[in-house]
Amino acid sequence: MKPYNSKAYHPILGRGLRYEPPRFPDMDSQYNHKTVEATAQSQWRDTNAYLAIENDPRFPKGKYYACSMLPYPSGKLHMGHVRNYTINDMLVRYKRMQGYNVLMPMGWDAFGLPAENAAMKAKVAPAAWTYKNIEVMKAQSQALGLAIDWSRELATCDPAYYKWNQWFFLKCLENGLAYRKTQIVNWDPVDQTVLANEQVVDGRGWRSGALVEKREIPGYYMNITKYAEELLDATLHMLPGWSERLRTIQENWIGKSEGVRFAFPHDIKDANGKPIQDGKMYVFTTRADTIMGVTFVAVAPEHPLAVEAIRRYPELGSKIHALKLGGTTEAELALKEKEGVPTNLFVTHPLTGKDIEVWVANYVLISYGDGAVMGVPAHDERDFAFANWYRIPIKQVIEQDPKIARWGSPSSPGVSVAPPDFDPSKWHDWYGSKALTSCVNSGVLDGLHYEQAVSKVVELLSAKGLGEKKTTYRLRDWGISRQRYWGTPIPVIHCDDCGVVPVPEKDLPVVLPEHHIPDGSGNPLNKDEAFLKCTCPKCGKPARRETDTMDTFVDSAWYYMRYASPNAETMVDARNDYWMPMDQYIGGIEHAVLHLLYARFWTKAMRDMGLLKFDEPFKRMTNHGMLLNHIFYTPGSHGSKNFIPPTEVKPTHDEKGHINGGTLADGTRVEYGGIGKMGKTERNGVDPQDLIDKYGADTARLYVMFVGGPEDPAVWSDTAVEGAMRFLRRVWTYCADRAAEIANAGAVDANALSAELKATRFELHSALKQSNFDYERQQYNTVVSASMKMLNALETVKPGAAPTLSREGASILLRTLYPVAPHITCKLWDDLGFEKTEGSLLNAKWPEPDAAALVQDEIKLVLQINGKTRGEIVVASSADKATIEAAAAAADEVAKFGEGRAPKKIIVVPGRLVNVVV
């Protein structure tokens, strides 16, 4: 075959047009992503290529389950999905070639509010809207070429799925893990529903953004706090595959606090002459060592003692109510003064017996602990500010201990000076310190350090029956009732005689009627007689069905286990024990608290019911970064912004090359709004479908992987997409130009290669080594660059010059590039005949670098003199330390830069450098 020369003049085509060498067997000369992707996808479909079977004997290394957080079927995929699923896809393709039995499933988080909102807008039933969206998004996922086992697909709005939400809920009711109570809840007036604490962000609904109100409503709760300690302990010790960042978020959320709960006795009686709270005002403190410094106690405005104060002194009412104002919202809090009202009610200090006045304070929260705190102004910053304002006495009870602390100043570090004095007019951080301090002015506690003092206090209090060690958590029980239509019906029945009665297991699922179209007037189930009317399972009398539905976080708490046992006759079956725990979970960081905590809790609850045997569902967790894009807008009236999609803007740059604005096609000037998350509001999203149509799925995948590390945020770039496309075209051209020689060549004989070809082969295997390293640590951006390095090296070998090396190169390049760009590589693999000798690329053996190829006869070592790079020396790769030292000492640079001094010391870093110290 005649070597291809791009500069050759073609007798028929003329200059500059591509000369077409004969193809083998009948390959297209140009990369056409549409035909390539269609061919590959239909082949995968026809062979059921991604069907996962438990204990599949083809894969000896055991299972590998990698799963992406299930998407909400909002209408279309967005680029975040593309990134998420490509990471997932690369993992399973890579693992499969290594011999693992992989599973990558997909499903739909199909219940939820957006469907109801869309329904109201478009007058379609949420069910119809949802199923339509699922269809579209499934087609898009397939167009991306994801290695999904679609036989396990599920939608959470399918009765066959949510039946098990209901079943498990009933089990939890039976054993007390779920319970019904009436509580003040967060009510979202826009979405007309109850929100969990986690769903209230800065006092607003996480989805609607509406200011949340407090309402009293009966509902169901999951007792997640029962697992608080286990969840925390596992967070700290059992999740090595989670990022520290993620673990910290969960740890903070659980919010464990160890301290002492004790009572101030009192004989304050209510209107009926009954002692309030049985004459004990409980507080919680983490600083029991400062108990002798108590000069007041403070209660929340809702506390029974505050209520009693209002009863006795009605003029306090408006002042106390005023303390509730200002809310708990964001910035106001920082500005809010510590305010309070004295009540003229007194409690008794449990250790000193002194009378202590009760204040109502705006910084005490009824929802935390007992809604009351002891006031130790000397050693708590808030109490300090409060006491200073209201001229309450401040009593110092701890000091920096000169025996254990060493104070210094910047000029004389470490030199002990006198311990700092306590100054009641100004707060210093050490007042609140637990470390390096000991008690003073505290009677029996004097001289004790924090831990000793706390133990002593507990001993004294428990002797009087007034206190004990106690651990509290920030985490609250999970309220799962939602006053919504589009969710899993809570399977209970209300009977006038029997009260709340669970639906018998045999009657599950309680099927949600799918034909309703919400109109904003509340839950349509409340008007659905056919749904409402039922008979009481206990007494058989007419009864009314519950119309609340479950929080959709229930759906997502365990779906990944249903993937593992699709169509099971039970909630999960033995197949779940095969696939779970999941080896790798992938999703956005925005679910770091809610979803991940609920899923972990659900797993533990299922474990304790004997449904599974493991403790934690997700061994490894990857949180892919957000996709960002530039934001452009034209100023509207009243400071509003008319956002312009970046695709319509030609950006302009300042003298430093940074974008500072842009122009539209008609010349209109637009403002630059910086970089932000791709979204509908800013109109800066990129539609994956457009990308797939224009460049193909492989280019889209390659781009999102190459743009940065999987966990880093990534900024969109049109030109970088073109670059990704260009690379794939070069891969195609490389193979097409060498098709025949690659198909016919044998194995590489390394000894027969010229020095130049040996160098190329060294580059190839070095890049492969790097690629394998980066695959293992899931750093896919450099996996892509390793493939580019391989191609750069291989292209230096002209067609026909070294068929065996070209064949080896193509086989390595195609295999390492395959997880990123499966379509083009599969097509080339088949076209070049690899499929005939090595089988399908899907199951091909993962390439390992040839150790011999990585050995060079001579190696270059960096030569440093006194730590500065001055040149390099070339030595035989087999050279020992002494030889290298001698060669380095003899180098010209040593004479030149060493100023004639003899080497004092020579440090040799094998294979890298040699440093001569003179």
Place this chain on the structure above:
RNA sequence: GCCCGGGUGGUGAAAUUGGUAUACACAGCGGACUUAAAAUCCGCCGCCUACCUGCAUAAGGAGCGUACGGGUUCAAGUCCCGUCCCGGGCACCA
């Protein structure tokens, strides 16, 4: 305020974890091919300079460079201390 991350060319980023800083790309510049453009291919591309060699705004060399200031080390983007920014989490939590 506390707790986690992070700060590297014009841009996205890399540096196998203490060993040649800027790999691989994008953009830009120059060239080849073309009537021309696109595409493709080749080359250049951190900063500074009357600091040195050179006619040179060519090419070398020296110097400086990973937010800033110190330190440890033969050797620091990487480790330590301090400071400043950016992102995230938590927060009148007792």
